[in-house]
Amino acid sequence: MSDMGAxxxxxxxxAVLRANALGDLLLALPALDSLRGAYPDARITLLARSWHADLLTGRPGPVDDVIALPPISGVSEAAAGHLAPEGLFDELRGHRFDLAVQIHGGGRNSNPFVRRLGARVTAGLCSPDAERLDRWVPYVYYQHEVLRYLEVAALVGGRPSGGAMDVLEPRLAVTDADRAEVARELGEPPPRLVALHPGASDPRRRWPAERFAAVADRLGRPVVVTGTGKERDVVEEVAAAMRTPSVPAVDLLSIGGLAALYERCALVISNDTGPRHLAAAVGTPTVGIYWCGNLINAGPLTRTRHRPLVSWTVACPVCGASGVDLTAARCPHDVSWVAGVSVDEVAEQAADLLG
Structure with a gap:
């Protein structure tokens, strides 16, 4: 392992490479803040996707600008077959980066990309099969993502930006434009509002829809149910199962607008997914339903305002395939792995946070 910390x-x-999903970005914010603290006069450019530019351009925070990458397999696109277009690296080297930081993953695809940026120094994560950077730490799968990226930032002098545990939780600024979007699309949110987010990109991380409805009915609060277009069915299922009325909000708001909506909520109850991280990042208490393995990597680090409920299922409920063997292929079943969490558990934590 190379020289660390100087x-x-x-x-x-x-340049910082982090070109994946919403939760991934939010979990990297403490590391970006740490780099900003170490290099207060430097320009920090995030190499990411177009939606990152939409969210971060003009928003207070550690990122000065975003370069939206085209689809590149293993870098900005999961699917195979997407090569970096001719001329891209000439364009990126034209920015004359002094330091390039990889907080994107193990580095098998991303480290060769980062090395081609032409920076004086590269730093980041390295799995055993990845090309080495100038300064690196090993990528070991079961490590909390916030701490993983802070460890990378520490390679080049970054330190957490304060002394309290709370600084380890990601923070995202909400703007007046975000709040105006909520007012335009939804009007004035009612006081004591609770948001439910019953979707997740991986169906195995979804708590059953009828349980979200049961918890909401117990709380007796105004409820908004949020989701993307792909999650419309589960949002409608939750709303239909509730005895009390709720407001569905599917693809109604930008990410910034959703942040402003969550900012107005007394509580967000969610699966382990980007919107839970978003709610926490704007300071709203959350109850999250987590599979045990994902809790290690992406759970909240503090418990004053955030309560994860944990499913200890370690094998597929249908076929018994292991969920903790990192060498095993994913089985084809999409049943919930978090159904072991009860309505009583979630309702108890929600009531405690609501006071």
């Missing part, structure tokens, strides 16, 4: 002299431009 800041790089003369750094004026920093």
């Amino acid at each position: 800041p790089i002299d003369g750094v004026r431009r920093i």
